[in-house]
Amino acid sequence: MKTFEYPQSAAWFQRAVQVIPCGIYGHFSPAPCPPVSAYPFFGARAKGARFWDVDGNEFIDYMCAYGPMILGHGNPVVDEAYQAQMREADSNSIASTRMVELAEYLVDLVPIADWAFFAKNGADVTNYAVMIARAATGRSKIIGIQGGYHGTSPWMQAPGHHGLIEADHQHVIRIPWNDLGTLEQAINRHANDVAGFIATPYHHPVFADSELPADGYWSSVEKLLRKHGIVFIIDDVRCGFRLHMGGSCEHFGFKPDLICFCKAIANGYPISALVGVEALKSAAAKVFHTGSYWFSAGPMAAALATLQELRRLDAPNLLREKGRKLNDGLVRIAKSHGYTLKVTGDPGMAYYRITEDPSLMLHQDWCAECTRRGAFFTSHHNWFLSTAHTDEDFQRTWDIADAAFEGVGSRD
Numbered sequence: 576m577k578t579f580e581y582p583q584s585a586a587w588f589q590r591a592v593q594v595i596p597c598g599i600y601g602h603f604s605p606a607p608c609p610p611v612s613a614y615p616f617f618g619a620r621a622k623g624a625r626f627w628d629v630d631g632n633e634f635i636d637y638m639c640a641y642g643p644m645i646l647g648h649g650n651p652v653v654d655e656a657y658q659a660q661m662r663e664a665d666s667n668s669i670a671s672t673r674m675v676e677l678a679e680y681l682v683d684l685v686p687i688a689d690w691a692f693f694a695k696n697g698a699d700v701t702n703y704a705v706m707i708a709r710a711a712t713g714r715s716k717i718i719g720i721q722g723g724y725h726g727t728s729p730w731m732q733a734p735g736h737h738g739l740i741e742a743d744h745q746h747v748i749r750i751p752w753n754d755l756g757t758l759e760q761a762i763n764r765h766a767n768d769v770a771g772f773i774a775t776p777y778h779h780p781v782f783a784d785s786e787l788p789a790d791g792y793w794s795s796v797e798k799l800l801r802k803h804g805i806v807f808i809i810d811d812v813r814c815g816f817r818l819h820m821g822g823s824c825e826h827f828g829f830k831p832d833l834i835c836f837c838k839a840i841a842n843g844y845p846i847s848a849l850v851g852v853e854a855l856k857s858a859a860a861k862v863f864h865t866g867s868y869w870f871s872a873g874p875m876a877a878a879l880a881t882l883q884e885l886r887r888l889d890a891p892n893l894l895r896e897k898g899r900k901l902n903d904g905l906v907r908i909a910k911s912h913g914y915t916l917k918v919t920g921d922p923g924m925a926y927y928r929i930t931e932d933p934s935l936m937l938h939q940d941w942c943a944e945c946t947r948r949g950a951f952f953t954s955h956h957n958w959f960l961s962t963a964h965t966d967e968d969f970q971r972t973w974d975i976a977d978a979a980f981e982g983v984g985s986r987d
């Protein structure tokens with residue numbers, strides 16, 4: 576099987592580092608995907624479940640832009656809704672009625688939602704949620720989960736990252752996932768000063784297995800937070816509309832006060848949303864939070880079309896079914912080469928790890944060898960499926976995975 580080379584990507588990267596810090600920053604940085612020589616850096620085009628890099632190499636996309644492309648690249652229904660709106664108006668000097676329609680749609684779709692608010696990125700709405708919690712309670716502290724990610728604002732970044740100061744974390748308490756005892760202790764230690772608790776619906780850190788909520792975890796958390804008047808925030812930026820159309824809390828059977836959505840909400844068009852309960856509506860109205868592009872109507876039209884399509888397709892169940900099929904095949908192929916591929920998290924956005932090598936180097940090597948052959952796999956992050964992934968894509972991926980294990984094995 577042919578392995579790819581990336582001379583054009585490398586040449587563009589040389590140009591990039593001259594004028595852009597790190598060349599490519601943030602989650603698209605090549606750094607977490609070793610060896611970097613196995614990965615393309617710059618894309619040229621994308622369609623459905625595939626993308627092509629600047630060297631013309633074709634990849635089956637298992638990252639879906641790190642989550643947004645839930646219906647696949649260039650979905651015609653969503654693109655047409657977006658373009659129709661763009662022909663009318665996008666960033667105008669007054670608000671668009673698409674905003675009202677989208678809020679009405681979310682209030683209808685998400686059981687806990689009595690109102691909705693729109694921004695651009697996930698961090699815009701996780702920040703807003705925390706501000707609402709503080710405004711509503713008059714308290715300071717926010718409890719979050721160790722290894723949980725809610726965006727790049729200073730309070731959300733892990734302590735020790737460059738550019739942070741101690742004060743950024745002064746009011747943030749990090750506790751282990753699935754640990755009720757520590758949550759209770761943190762609440763008691765800061766009696767009457769905990770404004771909010773923020774967590775993802777299940778734990779999906781990088782470089783580590785995903786962990787589902789333990790039986791009874793969410794109902795106990797909900798009870799505890801209610802007892803102490805603490806605002807319950809679910810960061811559904813990554814999982815939202817992948818686990819359940821009503822918010823991932825519906826999948827796990829609990830009711831938060833605020834839910835943050837982004838990524839899959841508009842199939843790649845830039846928009847995020849915060850939805851919340853009636854009791855927090857007046858606090859939300861008092862908090863000043865806005866941005867230059869937060870009223871752009873094109874992405875709102877795209878979000879409406881995306882949500883309607885996801886509902887029509889019963890996307891969460893479809894993605895789960897596709898995920899199970901892909902994962903069973905990969906696990907079987909790994910086994911045939913004498914390896915154990917551990918799959919954790921929801922099947923349609925699972926995290927994978929070859930367990931024989933705890934250093935993750937073998938796993939990184941296998942992901943790199945798959946990527947070089949056309950299945951775009953990262954080794955440190957959960958993958959994402961789209962409704963556009965087909966059985967043919969999976970068969971090709973299994974063939975690649977098989978060949979990649981031989982590639983890995985031949986260097987042992």
Ligand SMILES: Cc1ncc(COP(=O)(O)O)c(C=O)c1O
Binds near residue numbers: 695699701726812813
């Ligand atoms: C769970 C979670 N919350 C928040 C964010 C931040 O979103 P954004 O990068 O759009 O600000 C992310 C991004 O990956 C995320 O996965």
